[in-house]
Amino acid sequence: MSSSTPMAADNFDDADDTITEVLSQEVIAGVACPQSFWRRLIANRNAALTLVGIALFIFFSVAAPVTFLTTLNLYNMIRNIALVGIVAVGMTYVMVAGEIDLSIGSVFGFLIVVLGVLVVKYEVNIWLAALFTIFLGGVVGLVNGLLRTKLGIPSFIVTLAGLTAYRSAALVVSGQLPWNGDGVGLFYEITGGTIFGMPWLIVWMVVVMLIGGIVLAQTKFGYHIYATGGSLEAARNAGVNTDRVKVACFIITSALCGLVAMLLFGYLKTAAPITGTGFELRVIGAVIVGGVILTGGRGTIYGVFVGAMIIGMITSGLVLLGLSQHFGDIATGLLIVFIGTMDLLVRRAAARSLSHGEG
Numbered sequence: 001m002s003s004s005t006p007m008a009a010d011n012f013d014d015a016d017d018t019i020t021e022v023l024s025q026e027v028i029a030g031v032a033c034p035q036s037f038w039r040r041l042i043a044n045r046n047a048a049l050t051l052v053g054i055a056l057f058i059f060f061s062v063a064a065p066v067t068f069l070t071t072l073n074l075y076n077m078i079r080n081i082a083l084v085g086i087v088a089v090g091m092t093y094v095m096v097a098g099e100i101d102l103s104i105g106s107v108f109g110f111l112i113v114v115l116g117v118l119v120v121k122y123e124v125n126i127w128l129a130a131l132f133t134i135f136l137g138g139v140v141g142l143v144n145g146l147l148r149t150k151l152g153i154p155s156f157i158v159t160l161a162g163l164t165a166y167r168s169a170a171l172v173v174s175g176q177l178p179w180n181g182d183g184v185g186l187f188y189e190i191t192g193g194t195i196f197g198m199p200w201l202i203v204w205m206v207v208v209m210l211i212g213g214i215v216l217a218q219t220k221f222g223y224h225i226y227a228t229g230g231s232l233e234a235a236r237n238a239g240v241n242t243d244r245v246k247v248a249c250f251i252i253t254s255a256l257c258g259l260v261a262m263l264l265f266g267y268l269k270t271a272a273p274i275t276g277t278g279f280e281l282r283v284i285g286a287v288i289v290g291g292v293i294l295t296g297g298r299g300t301i302y303g304v305f306v307g308a309m310i311i312g313m314i315t316s317g318l319v320l321l322g323l324s325q326h327f328g329d330i331a332t333g334l335l336i337v338f339i340g341t342m343d344l345l346v347r348r349a350a351a352r353s354l355s356h357g358e359g
Contacts, residue, residue, distance in 0.1 A: 045291035045343075049306040056310060060317035067320045075199055079267075081312035082205035083260045084279075088286045088304045089212035090253030095287055096216070097249045098229040098296030099148065099155040103140075103162030104257050104283060108276035110166040111137050112261035116179030116271025126187045130262040137258030138251045140166070145247030155250075163280065167273075174273040183269040191266025201263055208256070213301035225249065229296025285332055286311055289339050310335070 060068045067073055087104055094101050111133050118129040140162075147158045181188070190200050216222040227235035228242045235242050265271055290307025292299030314335070315328035 046300060046303050046306070049289070049291060049303055049310070053306050053310050053313070056313045056317070060313060060320070064317065064320040068317060073316070073320070075202070077312050077316040078205075079199045079201045080316070081308050082199075082201040083264060084282050084286055084312070085205045085305060085308045086208045086260050086263075087253065087256045087279075088283050088290070088308055089208055089301060090249070090256040091283050091287050092212070092290075092292055092299055092301060092304050093216065093225055093249040094155075094246075094253050095284075095292045095294065096229045096296055096299045097225050097246050098232065099246055099249065100284070100294075101144065101155065101159045101250060101253050102280055102284075103144065103159040103166060104253060105276040105279035105281075106163045106166035106170065107137065107140055107254055108257045108261055108279050109273060110170040110173070111140075111258045112265055112271045112275050113170045113174040113179070113273050115261055115265050116181065117173055119181055119265075120179040120271075126181070126185070130187070130265075133261055134255050134258035137261070138255040140257075141251035141254030142247065144254065145250035148250070149243035149246055167277075170273040170275075174271070176273060178270050178272040181265065181269045181271075188266050188269065191263045192269070201267060204259075204263055208259070209301055209305055216301055221245070221248070226297055229298075231297070282311065282332075285336050288336050291339075291343075293343060294340075 087108070091101060091104065114136060115129050115133040118124040118132065119126050124132075144155070144158055144162060147153050148155045183192075191204075193200055195203060216225065224235070224240045224242075224245045227238065227240050228245045232242055261271075261275075264275065286308035287299070287304050288294070288307070289310055290299065290304035292304065311332050314331050315325065318328045318331065319325055
């Protein structure tokens with residue numbers, strides 16, 4: 001009884017590693033199976049997500065051509081996606097490493113309030129205040145990471161506590177009032193303004209995602225993140241300091257919350273204590289839709305970018321079709337459940353095939 005459970009778990013993990021290979025090599029007497037293309041497509045998450053994104057863009061372009069395809073709407077849609085996409089880079093790191101951070105929405109709200117109070121009430125130079133805000137975000141992530149790794153408290157519990165604590169802290173620091181900046185100067189230009197007609201927020205997202213994608217896919221640190229989430233024990237045996245990797249992932253995520261606090265303050269020129277309410281759900285939704293699995297060890301920044309675009313198009317498109325934004329939230333929730341279920345079913349099917357093959 002005790003030996004069968006580890007074997008089943010091993011088969012499940014092995015199947016996840018070999019899904020693409022097994023499906024892509026599926027042939028019958030030298031002739032590709034008629035369904036093999038679609039099965040390979042399902043296995044290749046990035047390709048499938050890209051097609052889904054293209055299909056949604058075409059659908060909303062046809063259903064609401066007058067409003068959806070306008071430059072103003074497209075820029076506004078991507079501008080809204082930008083904040084989610086930036087923090088989703090850090091969340092991808094955290095979840096690929098096998099953890100989760102539920103506190104990012106409240107941390108976002110807390111940090112933008114800190115920035116607003118420093119600039120408006122205490123008249124701190126806005127550049128110094130912005131740098132301090134990003135640094136403070138890193139400190140928040142450091143605390144989360146140390147609580148997780150040194151005390152062994154599950155990240156779900158640590159960050160769930162943070163979700164409540166930092167939201168309350170935002171209300172206390174702000175005095176439950178919004179703080180408005182003057183909106184004048186270079187800072188506001190390169191955060192909330194435009195460059196060659198394109199919003200700076202989009203540029204910031206592209207830069208962060210490019211750097212995040214390169215780090216995750218091409219560097220030793222990125223390899224250590226995958227190794228930590230794929231098999232903690234194996235990573236430790238290979239000499240990876242898994243605690244340090246997890247702490248670094250939490251620091252990056254919260255520091256990016258500081259960055260988006262800076263960008264949103266520059267764009268809206270105001271800091272409200274309710275900022276970021278529900279933000280964690282949109283970020284985690286984009287990451288899950290983007291193909292990052294909750295058990296860790298899998299995921300790409302490109303997939304997360306497409307996931308964020310998909311969620312953004314659904315929310316914006318349904319509103320343009322005359323539906324309430326609540327329908328967009330419902331559709332996003334259903335999409336997350338669908339993606340998660342499909343991923344689980346494919347892995348289970350491959351695990352059974354692998355188990356039967358060994359038998």
